[in-house]
Amino acid sequence: MENVKPAQFSRTDSIRELMTAMCHAFSVPPDSECRLWMKSSDSSCERLRNVHMSVLDACLSSGMTVIMEMRNADGTWPSSRPQITRNSVEEQDSYRGQPGVCGLTNLGNTCFMNSALQCLSNTPPLTEYFLQSSYLEELNFTNPLGMKGEIAEAYADVIKQMWSGRHYSVVPRVFKTKVGHFASQFLGYQQHDSQELLSFLLDGLHEDLNRVKNKEYIELRDADGRPDQEVAEEAWRNHRRRNDSVIIDTFHGLFKSTLVCPECHKVSVTFDPFCYLSVPLPVSKERIMEVFFVSLDPCAKPVQHRVVVPKAGKVSDLCSALSEMTDVPPTQMVVADVFNHRFYKVYSADESLSCILDRDDIFVYELSAPEEQQEEHVLLALYLRERSHYRDYGSGSSSYSTTLFGHPLLLGVPRSSCSQEALYTLFLQRLARTTETDASTDPPAEQLQQPRKTTEEEKEEDKQEEACSPSPPANEQPAKRRVCRKRRKSLFTIQAVNSNGMTERVMGEGGSAQYVAIDWDPEMKKRFYNENEAEKYVKDASMEVPQQQTTVQLQECIELFTTVETLEEENPWYCPVCKKHQLATKKLDLWSLPEVLIIHLKRFSYIKFTREKLDSIVEFPLRDLDFSGFLLRKHLSDGEPPSCYDLIAVSNHYGGLRDGHYTSYARNKDNGQWYYFDDSKVTYAQEDQIVTNAAYVLFYHRQDQIRKPTLPAPSDITSCTDDDAELGASSYVTMETD
Known part of the structure; x- marks a missing residue:
């Protein structure tokens, strides 16, 4: 503050005139970028952001102090905290790298933002616009749809730092804060979609840089049979009368939309601007599911099958497909989702397959044949539990707890065979593969020695016997109870439970199955139950056939878009x-294309109740993407631009619907070299690496606008390995993952 110079200004002078006078007074170089602050108190300053505002409107008065700061050579401002990661080996000021080859620090699940920023950073016309500070003259502070220039300024700060050549990596914390301030969906550190961030950012930059300060009202007219050329030119003029910015200049094209009423055949034609193409991927009508088939044969291991079913099919379709592989009629199958040793859900035949997720453990159980079912059968869901005894030292009584283990079973049992003794024999037969004893007899008496039960335990067993067994005649009841108790002291006891495997029954709990559990004493389970054998299963030959990776051409996706x-x-x-709403037919056609064409591959499919990510490989060209066959306007005039494009950037998404990681490939505008950006890590990339099934958003630059590289491409990367192709010092570059 010791370098203070007084100056006089009229109250009608603009802030720009004040800045010009200050630059002259302090001999500031003409190409320097400056900004002004008004010192409002001893401890605070306020930015004079709108340079077109007058001294009076800015509330400047005699005796006030104005401070000017100049942007540093590394793109930062002296008044801002450093937004870079410091190198522990050498000073940041000594680093000189290729401009634009700069990582972005992951602030916590912000890889989606980093991927989008890297793609936009490597879009030449937009980046040069900011590097040349052209945005300063076009900041729109009064647009009610904009962010008062704050998004544009925050984006400019990131770009200037990335292209200063002074940083290995930049921390975009201020930019992230601004985005969250104006778009609440991006607040916090949840995972988001890079295309959604791109859409918001392009719209926000446009409104912040809109050269139209007062948008006039324009009444739209229907085509009413007029020539397409006339209607299209009118629509584009109307669009530019309200929207005029570098974003419109660079990214906007024009659709033709045709709607036809199915009842009166009214045809409505409109031309609408677009900022990117969201093209669908061909969606297969079939789905591959992996299931475990459990045979009626108690000695057979479960068999894992891979079946092809209709994507919009029902559970009965899954049974039919599995029937062809097992020769078991579909009517003898029950499908269930097994989770944590219990049945998460038992499906009915008419339920939709969309309810079943790919990550679910699906078991299909064979039931007895209909001809064997001479009487009503009960569907029993059988759980395995281990009983642990413990003593309450406060009361001196003994009690027990249970823990589920192993795979549950589904059995069709005649209602007349639901007694304790019959069920014991049946369950022992079904466990023949995992239980080391003869299913037709009890184990030898010497093997059935158990610790003497307390009076409380015997009372509890009596209650269970009364609950599980039908009441015999009075003269037979004691003998019957002795038989039941002998069985329960054998290998396991039988207990009615709820669907969660708990002894407490839930009122009103119904469904197609009745739930029971067999409780093993820990010692008996250890001696007679083979847990290793219980976990074994067999893979069907269908599991050995490698799944074919679906491949489609980008042109197919564009054709689908215009269908x-x-x-x-x-x-x-x-x-x-x-005069009513109709389910009209709609067709979109491409009329005119922008200088930079963004193509969003709609990998995330949401149809009715089903959601999925499509991992198909989309074959897209790196050069010579020709749109002449897709443009509705076939006969271009001499002044029309060509329709061939070259790839300049790709935003990638790895993972599924609920999680994943974003990276990007981009071609540096100065040396023509491709790079792979993974948050703060940057490596060289070869062209044959770029086309993968992770490609999500593609950036294409029209060939007539592509400038030849001004610098030679790096010559020492052809023999680089993945390890030594990383840019920058390893002590500096850090890797963040989501």
Whole structure:
């Protein structure tokens, strides 16, 4: 503050005139970027952000102090905290790298943002616009749809740091904060979609840099049979009268939308601007499921099968497909989701397969044949439990707890065979593979010695026997109880339970199955139950056949985008002739394309109640993507641009619906070299690495606007390995993952 110079200004002078006078007074180089602060008190300053505002409107008065700061050579500001990661080996100021080849620190699940920023950073016309500080003249502080220039300024700070050539990696914390401030969905550190962030950012930059300060009202007209050329030119003029920015100049094209009423055949034609193409991927109507088949044969191990079923099919379709592989009729199958040693759900035949997720453990159980079912059968869901005894030293009584283990079973049992003794024999037969004893007899008496039970335990068993067994005649009851108790002291006891495997029954709990559990004493389980054998299963030959990776061409996706479709019931069209909403047919066509074309591959599919990520490989060209066959306007005039594009960047997504990681490939505009950006880590990339099934958003630059590289490409990377191709000092670069 010792370098203070007084100056006089009119109250009608602009802040820009004040800045010009300060630059002259302090001999600031003409190419320097500066910003002004008004010292409002001894401890605080306020930015004079709008340079077009007058001294009076900025509330400047005589005696006040204005401070000017100049942007540092590394893209930061003196008044801001450093947003870079310091190198522990050498000073940051001594680093000189390739501009633009700079990582972005992961702040916590912000790889989606880093991937989008790297793609935009390597979009030449947009980056040069910011590097040349052209944005300063076009900041729109009054646009109610904008962010008062704050998003544009925060983005400019990140770009200037990344392209200063002074940083290995930049920390975009201020930018992240600004984005969250204006778009609450990006607050916090949850995982998000890179394409959604791109959409918000491009729209926010446009509104912050919109050259139209006062948007006029424009009434849209229907085509009414006029020539497409006339309607399209009118639509583009109307769009530019309200929207004029570097984003419009670079990324916006024009659709032709045709709606046809199915009732009166009214045709409505409109031309609408777009910022990116969201193209669908061909969706297979089939689905591959992996299931375990449990045979009626108690000695047979479960068999894992891979079956092909209709994606929109039902559980009965799964049974039919499995029937062809097992020769078991589908009517003798029950499908269940097994989780944590119990049945998460037992499915009915008419339930949709969309309820079953790929990560679920699906078991299909064979039941007895219908001809064997001479009487009503009960579907029993059988759980295995281990009983642990413990003593309550406070009361001196003894009690027990149970723990589920192993795989549950589903059995069809005649109702007349639901007595304790019959069920014991049946369960022992079904456990023949895992239980080391003869299923037709009890173990020898000397093997059945157990610790003497307390009076409380005997009372508890009596209650269980009364609950599980039908009441015999009075003269037979004692003998019957003795038989039941002898069985329960054999290998296991039988207990009615609820669907969670708990002894407490839930009121009103019904369903297709009745739940029972067999309780093993720990010592008996250890001696007679073979847990290793219980976990074994066999893989069917279908599991050995490698799954074919689906491959589609980018051109196929674009063709799907322009295919006629019928509107959904949730989104009908109001027909002006019929005077009601109609499920019209809709067709989109490409009319004109922008300088930089963003293509969003719709890998995340949401159909009715099903959600999935499509991992198909989309074959997209790195050069010469020709749109001449897709443009509706076939006969271009001499002044029209060509329709061939080259790839400049790719945003990748690895993982599934609920989690994943974003990275990007990008071509440096100055040396033409491809790089792989993984948060703060940057490595060289070869062209044959770029096309993968992770590609999510593609950036194409029109060939007539591509500038030849001004620097030679690095010549020493052809023999680099993955380890030595990493850029920058290993002591500096850190790897963050989501």
